[in-house]
Amino acid sequence: MPGQIPLVDYLVLGDEPHLKAHECTSCGARFFDRRNACASCENTEFKDVAVATTGELRAFTIVSLAAPGIPVPFVAGVIDCDGTSVSGNVINTEPDPDHVKLGMKVKLATYPIGTDDDGTEAVAFGFEPI
Amino acid sequence: MAKSDDIWILGIHMTKFGKHPDKDIVDLAAEAVKGALTDGGVTMKQMGVLAAGNLMGGGGVGQQLQKQVGQTGIPVYNVSNACATGATALRTAIMSVKAGESDFGLAVGVEKLAGAGLLGGGGRPKADKQVYEPKGRYGAVATVDGRVGTQTMPGVFAQIGMEYGHKYGGTSFELFAKISEKNHAHSTLNPLAAYTKKMSLEEIMNDVMIAYPNTRPMCSANCDGAAAAVVVNGATLKTLSKEQQRRAVKVSASVLTTDPYEEACQVLPDVNTLTQNAAAQAYEQAGIGPSDLNLVELHDCFATAELVHYDNLKLCETGGAVDFFNSGATWRDGKTPVNVSGGLESKGHPIAATGIANIWEVCHHLRGEAGDRQIAGAKVGLAHVIGLGSACGVHILESSAA
Numbered sequence: 001m002p003g004q005i006p007l008v009d010y011l012v013l014g015d016e017p018h019l020k021a022h023e024c025t026s027c028g029a030r031f032f033d034r035r036n037a038c039a040s041c042e043n044t045e046f047k048d049v050a051v052a053t054t055g056e057l058r059a060f061t062i063v064s065l066a067a068p069g070i071p072v073p074f075v076a077g078v079i080d081c082d083g084t085s086v087s088g089n090v091i092n093t094e095p096d097p098d099h100v101k102l103g104m105k106v107k108l109a110t111y112p113i114g115t116d117d118d119g120t121e122a123v124a125f126g127f128e129p130i
Numbered sequence: 131m132a133k134s135d136d137i138w139i140l141g142i143h144m145t146k147f148g149k150h151p152d153k154d155i156v157d158l159a160a161e162a163v164k165g166a167l168t169d170g171g172v173t174m175k176q177m178g179v180l181a182a183g184n185l186m187g188g189g190g191v192g193q194q195l196q197k198q199v200g201q202t203g204i205p206v207y208n209v210s211n212a213c214a215t216g217a218t219a220l221r222t223a224i225m226s227v228k229a230g231e232s233d234f235g236l237a238v239g240v241e242k243l244a245g246a247g248l249l250g251g252g253g254r255p256k257a258d259k260q261v262y263e264p265k266g267r268y269g270a271v272a273t274v275d276g277r278v279g280t281q282t283m284p285g286v287f288a289q290i291g292m293e294y295g296h297k298y299g300g301t302s303f304e305l306f307a308k309i310s311e312k313n314h315a316h317s318t319l320n321p322l323a324a325y326t327k328k329m330s331l332e333e334i335m336n337d338v339m340i341a342y343p344n345t346r347p348m349c350s351a352n353c354d355g356a357a358a359a360v361v362v363n364g365a366t367l368k369t370l371s372k373e374q375q376r377r378a379v380k381v382s383a384s385v386l387t388t389d390p391y392e393e394a395c396q397v398l399p400d401v402n403t404l405t406q407n408a409a410a411q412a413y414e415q416a417g418i419g420p421s422d423l424n425l426v427e428l429h430d431c432f433a434t435a436e437l438v439h440y441d442n443l444k445l446c447e448t449g450g451a452v453d454f455f456n457s458g459a460t461w462r463d464g465k466t467p468v469n470v471s472g473g474l475e476s477k478g479h480p481i482a483a484t485g486i487a488n489i490w491e492v493c494h495h496l497r498g499e500a501g502d503r504q505i506a507g508a509k510v511g512l513a514h515v516i517g518l519g520s521a522c523g524v525h526i527l528e529s530s531a532a
Binding site: 118124 | 273275288289339340391397
């Protein structure tokens with residue numbers, strides 16, 4: 001039976017959607033991609049940890065020109081989620097500098113981006129103002 | 131004057147930046163190389179090494195170039211290091227001379243980029259039947275660019291400038307636009323710049339928005355161009371003519387760094403730490419400080435980037451980049467003129483050429499040959515480039531009389 005699939009494998013869906021990071025067991029550095037080793041300390045062991053779902057917008061841009069197929073304008077930013085930096089779009093608000101401010105508090109939200117030919121729905125994440 | 135193991139720029143040349151529809155990358159590279167050899171009063175037969183930088187041309191430009199300007203059998207290093215490619219080529223030639231493997235080294239950077247449009251973003255091709263399947267290091271089932279932040283260059287560097295504003299305050303759309311206004315004004319004196327039109331603050335702010343706060347004129351200009359340099363060691367320079375010695379420019383520091391691990395550096399590229407590290411190493415190598423600099427060519431790939439590099443290169447106090455710019459210090463009549471060439475925003479940014487073209491600009495002033503845009507009495511200058519990924523090149527140059 002068709003279900004849902006996250007846009008990226010570090011998005012955990014379910015009742016309480018959140019992001020998971022691969023945390024270095026030696027130095028605590030956190031990464032979202034598949035790892036060969038730790039870029040900070042060279043250790044090769046990681047554990048998955050849940051990342052805070054609320055944070056503060058540390059940097060943003062409002063993209064008006066993007067590759068074909070990407071709807072514009074949209075807000076891209078860096079969110080400081082309780083010490084873990086996350087790349088993501090700011091969603092569910094007007095994409096203009098009157099509505100998006102540096103330092104604003106945001107929380108993780110998910111939304112469907114499409115359905116494949118087998119009926120599986122892909123789900124993406126963004127951050128919306130609190 | 132010259133110490134045996136010092137490194138000197140003997141000859142240097144850049145082509146006109148802009149649209150060159152009738153020339154291929156080998157034509158442009160050949161023009162730059164021929165110009166640099168003539169400028170230095172030397173020939174290909176004297177060169178012991180060739181480092182050839184190119185990013186978008188498909189590889190092997192060094193040997194293609196030799197086929198046109200001289201196949202002398204010397205080693206060729208084809209280098210590619212994002213926007214730091216030119217500086218990397220120069221550094222490769224310098225390392226060969228420093229190591230004693232060559233007396234003369236030749237470096238060239240060339241790019242054809244006119245009309246290239248937006249760089250950095252992109253999707254994946256569509257298959258006939260679409261079934262979501264996690265791919266790549268993030269297990270993505272669809273394009274992430276635009277859905278999980280942005281990978282486009284204007285957007286990435288916009289965030290870098292905004293992050294500085296968040297940390298220290300004082301930034302605004304208007305402030306970033308004013309930086310661009312300066313560089314476009316500077317370019318009116320540079321006949322080799324791709325764009326030489328003065329733009330008002332209003333024109334810049336009302337132009338097409340690319341990635342807030344960067345409008346189109348606040349982005350580096352994609353264009354074609356090449357630049358080349360001949361380097362020589364001090365012992366060999368002493369055997370050359372007085373005129374060659376007088377015009378030679380000393381490479382007081384040559385540094386290349388990459389980005390060390392910092393929290394968040396794999397989320398938003400950290401262009402700061404590696405530039406700070408490169409600058410610190412360069413000042414130490416050269417035995418001079420930022421206050422000694424008569425001019426700086428830094429990597430203003432976007433107006434938002436120029437601001438953070440004032441701070442990274444220690445041209446101002448930590449956190450003081452906004453005040454520093456607002457003081458007028460970086461205009462050509464200011465305390466530390468920055469990007470008197472017009473910078474990447476107006477002179478243009480043929481990627482692999484940039485890291486030698488900025489050195490050409492500094493050399494031009496140190497030799498007193500910069501014509502209408504000469505910074506009077508310039509003795510010491512700094513050239514900086516950064517390529518995302520990341521790599522940073524910093525060179526400090528001094529006139530032979532310094």
